[in-house]
Amino acid sequence: MKPKPYGDPEKLVFGRTFTEHMYTIRYSEGKGWHDGKIEPYKPFVLDPAACVLHYSQEIFEGLKAYKSTNDRILLFRPEQNARRLNRSARKLCMPELPEEIFLNAVKELVLLDQDWIPDAPGTSLYIRPTMIATEPFLGVSPAKEYLFYIIMSPVGPYFKSGFNPVSIYVEDELVRAVVGGVGDVKTGGNYAASLLAGVKAEEKGFYQVLWLDAKEHRYVEEVGAMNVFFVFGEKVVTPMLTGSILPGITRDSVIKLAQELGIELEERRISFDEVLEGIKTGELTEMFGSGTAAVISPVGHLYYKDKDYYINNNKVGKLTKSFYDHLVDIQLGRAEDKLGWSVEVK
């Protein structure tokens, strides 16, 4: 058998290994999108005055390709990523990319570099579509030239030591995003703004931050790269989209899956006091995060204002596990795709 180009999948570190090829397409005002092509993965030549380097006109997406049964390759709801990219583009005054260009480029690139999709349990090929403003000028106004590109990275199993609950640092001082800002789209600046809290959390031994709202520091927003869900009694509750939370595609999938499975689910504001009260009374029985990287990640421990709070004795809850199993089964093509979420690359 041919050796795998990415080596041992267990040793893959997220986002450190890239496949052989990338897709690029350029935009210029008056000409539109042009010169779309797949080429070998290589560094770009960028003018030092390129707009993206000074004023952060940049947006990106993240999705995965999975090896399925019978040598099939599946994408999970990629049209949602194409749509969200264009929402981000509108907010950052960047040109929208026709959805079919996005989808065809993803499919063609995955097909070409298909040997890079790991097939061990829990592994996948992470796909990173990105758009940057390339026009060289200094000054705060929308650029007239852009580059859209796609790179891909094989990823090892997210849960290396099994599907276990994670511990999360609740940030009560710094904020990620404000209503009316750009927190509800995927632009690099949001992540740069989150680094300081991440470092603070890491110093205390935590690798993820739970953000509260910017105005009152009272309502639960989301985790670094995941939306969050709580189970109060038998009811699943998730923060409503107020304008500062990223509308996650996994979040939307959990909501639709709950409908399908007849599980009661509510989108509303959730105060952190309510979470603490729920933990105290035992009404809050589960908490989990949702996102492309982990799919579903159980949360068993919150650290807030120097105190530890444990949910469900730091054990994985029933609904958390059920959402994880259902989603992974659909993504891998092991369960019937009743909601039409899988897109075949081949």
Ligand SMILES: Cc1ncc(COP(=O)(O)O)c(C=O)c1O
């Ligand atoms: C800030 C943020 N929230 C939530 C998510 C989850 O979104 P999705 O389910 O589309 O991956 C992500 C990941 O993309 C994210 O970066």
